[in-house]
Amino acid sequence: MTDEVGYLKAQLEEKEKDIVALKNKLAHLEKSNASVLELYEKVTPLTPLKAKASLSNEDIMRYSRQLLLPELGVQGQLNLSKTSVLVVGCGGLGCPLAQYLAAAGIGRLGLLDYDEVELSNLHRQVLHGEENQDQAKALSAANAIKRLNSTVECIPYHLQLSSENALQLIQQYDIVADCSDNVPTRYLVNDACVLSGKPLVSASALRMEGQLTVYNYHGGPCYRCLYPVPPPSETVTNCSDGGVLGVVPGIMGCFQALEVLKIASGQGSSCGQQLVMFDAQDARFRSIKLRPKQAGCAVCGENPSVTRLVDYEAFCGSAATDKCRKLNLLSRDQRITVQDYKSIMDTAEPHLLLDVRPLVEVDICHLPTSLNIPLSSLEYRKSEHIQLLQESISQLKQQMEGDCRPPVYVICKMGNDSQKAVQVMEKMSGSEVDSITVKDISGGLMAWAKRIDPTFPQY
Amino acid sequence: MTAQVTVLYFAKSAELSGLKEEELVAVPTPISSQGLWSLLLQRHPRLCVLQHQVVLAVRQQYVAIGDELVALGDGDEVAVVPPLSGG
Numbered sequence: 001m002t003d004e005v006g007y008l009k010a011q012l013e014e015k016e017k018d019i020v021a022l023k024n025k026l027a028h029l030e031k032s033n034a035s036v037l038e039l040y041e042k043v044t045p046l047t048p049l050k051a052k053a054s055l056s057n058e059d060i061m062r063y064s065r066q067l068l069l070p071e072l073g074v075q076g077q078l079n080l081s082k083t084s085v086l087v088v089g090c091g092g093l094g095c096p097l098a099q100y101l102a103a104a105g106i107g108r109l110g111l112l113d114y115d116e117v118e119l120s121n122l123h124r125q126v127l128h129g130e131e132n133q134d135q136a137k138a139l140s141a142a143n144a145i146k147r148l149n150s151t152v153e154c155i156p157y158h159l160q161l162s163s164e165n166a167l168q169l170i171q172q173y174d175i176v177a178d179c180s181d182n183v184p185t186r187y188l189v190n191d192a193c194v195l196s197g198k199p200l201v202s203a204s205a206l207r208m209e210g211q212l213t214v215y216n217y218h219g220g221p222c223y224r225c226l227y228p229v230p231p232p233s234e235t236v237t238n239c240s241d242g243g244v245l246g247v248v249p250g251i252m253g254c255f256q257a258l259e260v261l262k263i264a265s266g267q268g269s270s271c272g273q274q275l276v277m278f279d280a281q282d283a284r285f286r287s288i289k290l291r292p293k294q295a296g297c298a299v300c301g302e303n304p305s306v307t308r309l310v311d312y313e314a315f316c317g318s319a320a321t322d323k324c325r326k327l328n329l330l331s332r333d334q335r336i337t338v339q340d341y342k343s344i345m346d347t348a349e350p351h352l353l354l355d356v357r358p359l360v361e362v363d364i365c366h367l368p369t370s371l372n373i374p375l376s377s378l379e380y381r382k383s384e385h386i387q388l389l390q391e392s393i394s395q396l397k398q399q400m401e402g403d404c405r406p407p408v409y410v411i412c413k414m415g416n417d418s419q420k421a422v423q424v425m426e427k428m429s430g431s432e433v434d435s436i437t438v439k440d441i442s443g444g445l446m447a448w449a450k451r452i453d454p455t456f457p458q459y
Numbered sequence: 460m461t462a463q464v465t466v467l468y469f470a471k472s473a474e475l476s477g478l479k480e481e482e483l484v485a486v487p488t489p490i491s492s493q494g495l496w497s498l499l500l501q502r503h504p505r506l507c508v509l510q511h512q513v514v515l516a517v518r519q520q521y522v523a524i525g526d527e528l529v530a531l532g533d534g535d536e537v538a539v540v541p542p543l544s545g546g
């Protein structure tokens with residue numbers, strides 16, 4: 001009898017353990033299913049983020065190494081958990097920024113990007129993987145963040161920030177991080193932050209340099225106080241044509257995360273009236289003390305002229321993207337297609353092919369017969385390059401005997417610089433060099449790769 | 460009075476001037492911040508596309524380009540910092 005009671009009790013205990021194990025397994029599965037994220041295509045109202053009364057045992061263990069810091073402590077951690085941050089751009093800056101904010105236990109992350117993941121993003125946009133190509137960056141980033149910390153609420157926005165949606169979106173967040181890649185978006189985010197009173201932690205990176213400032217924070221300046229007039233679009237270099245070493249936005253994005261965490265936890269940022277510059281080549285940080293916000297500023301000043309969001313693409317004279325736009329500087333008879341050029345090549349018609357890209361790009365790929373003289377050397381009449389050009393043209397002229405205007409075809413990557421070069425060469429024709437007929441190869445080497453030679457590299 | 464200063468060029472200004480750093484041996488002082496900027500433009504005319512888009516700093520302090528008088532001392536650092544927009 002007692003044996004049987006003992007046996008049954010043991011059995012029951014065994015089954016109860018099984019039940020607990022099954023329940024845990026179910027809960028785990030349900031949790032990971034719940035983390036299948038919905039992609040937001042438009043701005044919708046969010047429920048307010050609730051403040052936690054205390055940290056759970058799991059929180060204490062997870063964040064223990066930062067809880068030990070007197071600068072953060074339990075209160076700082078609780079502050080992080082009730083803070084929402086909007087990350088504008090999930091690229092080279094936004095990826096490391098979002099990663100560290102999530103790891104540190106920020107409450108809510110809005111992850112905004114209108115773009116899809118491309119192979120050429122992966123060297124710097126470290127939340128995305130090979131399998132995420134063609135996926136919305138916002139979703140790819142949110143999924144990576146969820147794997148890192150499932151307790152962080154992630155809202156992926158697959159949309160272009162605009163004058164119509166920016167205020168509604170930014171009003172719902174406590175801190176905004178500008179990780180965008182173009183000038184119109186920087187002005188738009190700035191104005192929306194000023195109009196809704198949000199601190200703007202802004203960073204940028206290009207080539208081997210980075211910059212960081214916290215705008216609209218504790219009486220400090222806004223972006224417009226510093227740069228009231230947008231730069232002429234032709235003077236702006238972006239990462240897709242200027243290049244960037246991936247770790248540089250990585251460092252700047254981490255720096256942004258640091259300042260966001262200091263503001264969110266309650267310590268405060270020390271970059272509100274400072275422009276911090278990072279020079280990756282010299283491994284040096286420098287910082288410039290800025291003036292306070294300007295009474296005459298168009299948006300944060302005493303008599304602002306900007307009291308609602310405007311058309312930022314018109315204001316800046318450029319599109320809110322870092323993709324290259326196509327110039328149209330020449331008439332139709334000044335241009336030939338890549339197919340035309342292919343037949344010129346095939347019939348071995350005497351001509352000069354001039355590649356006007358910078359040397360570093362010519363090293364990546366080039367057509368075998370091309371002469372390389374960068375556009376800047378033509379524009380600034382760099383003597384050794386002009387001499388080389390003169391020689392090549394007069395050789396060609398001798399070779400052609402009868403014809404007095406030897407043909408010169410100009411090529412570059414996308415067909416923008418080649419058009420500028422044609423304009424420069426037309427001015428030179430007949431004076432600085434022999435008279436020539438100069439034409440641009442429309443669409444450049446990327447069109448050549450797409451339409452003529454699929455084995456030609458694209459970049 | 461003149462001063463010997465080091466000019467640091469960042470971002471686009473380094474590209475346009477072809478330099479990251481240069482020494483200017485005899486800069487008049489005091490000089491207006493506009494005068495200082497004009498002096499840099501004379502040396503590097505290509506910098507003119509950055510007009511109105513640049514942060515000028517002397518001894519790591521922002522100076523607005525205008526009438527403000529700047530006193531320079533030997534060894535002072537002048538920085539030319541156009542904004543970066545990439546990310």
Ligand SMILES: [Zn+2]
Nearest residue numbers: 222225297300
């Ligand atoms: Zn302002």
